[in-house]
Amino acid sequence: MTVDVPAWAAEAAALPYPTVFATVSGAHLYGFASVDSDLDLRASHILPAAEVVGLRTGPETISTDTWRDGVELDVVSHDLLKFARMLTSRNGYVLEQLLSPLVVTTSPVHRELVALAPGLITSHHAHHYLGFAATQERLFAKTGELKPALYTLRVLHTGIHLMRTGEVVADLGLLSSLRYVPTLIDLKRSAEHGAFPDSLRSTVLQDIERLRTELESARDTSALPAHADPAAVEALHELVVRTRLVENEVPASSQGHQTPSP
Template structure:
């Protein structure tokens, strides 16, 4: 894929070597607005002296604001922290790792993606249920309500359902809806991508979306109950070996 060179510049200016940098957020989810910022996510490698010495390095690097005319929200974690998050029921890091919108990659990125399959468990359903509940509260809090949090509700519920059934991490709502076939999703996406003036819903729509939220939440809970995914993540030993190799290569 061809990306704006200014995104590559942000990666090149990172203070530490990167294993990978990908695009997350609305661009990954399939509904970026004209004014959407670019959510850059990735893994950096702290210098060995910061790992073994008394002066710690930055486990997490964050950078946000307007840079070269682009609104950027960049967050990277040191390899050890990111690997630990992979072994927990954290859907965010798996989505970032497996994002097809790749700004920077390395052979170690490919190795890590191969290990991601073993990190998927049935308990990732709790991550998506919790995120959907938070976004639903945000949606209901506004008057009139914004489309954005509602799209996030549908995106995470469908991602969770798909993950429980297939073991595959899919974060793009357009792709997810090819299977789910929810007829209202294209219109909601069109509202979100059409700009702020189209980004709100009429109150009359609330009862319908309340029913859909409850229906899909129940569907995710059922998918969790019937999932054949493992109870716990695997691959910790392989990640440890990869981390040691990465550190010693410095």
């Protein structure tokens, strides 16, 4: 995957709390960013213990939407505890954010999370991809735009690959062998909300239905467990506690944007 991440991305992802990680998500991760796509940065931060257990709690989620050098920036960060809870659900979004190869900011805690991720992946993650595909297919039927068609194809391919291999890959260009996908990606890269070519509509709809059936079959025959590995969940719990306690020991005057090692 070749993606030009702006040199200022790390500065743009700076948070008012220590950062566990920041990665690029969205169309850049999916392999079909357009010339006018926004830059989606996804992150996790560490609230100090006083802002978790006290009367005045800090933000579990921080969301900002700004512009930089003509690029719209969408930054969303979850506190480590919230992010860990989402990791133990069947949430494909957080898996893709954590395991994104487009890393803007990292830390020892990030690397521990990445190491734990395989033990948290289950066959039930297929429900996330089936649900998201259904939502995007309805949007495609309503708008006729290229973007939801590509999103539908992308999530189905990612889900199938995950069920078969246990590996998270979000780049449609790497996953799909459908002959028209490169054409659709090229069209998307020229315009964020481009029109879908009518000549391909019936073919794509047939492939979407086939891929949905394929994902359901891959889920039902997957070697992935039905539940997360208890040892991985326990290790995740210990990582959250350890990280929070270490951060609590950092003097308030020197916290800044340091990232503690657990």
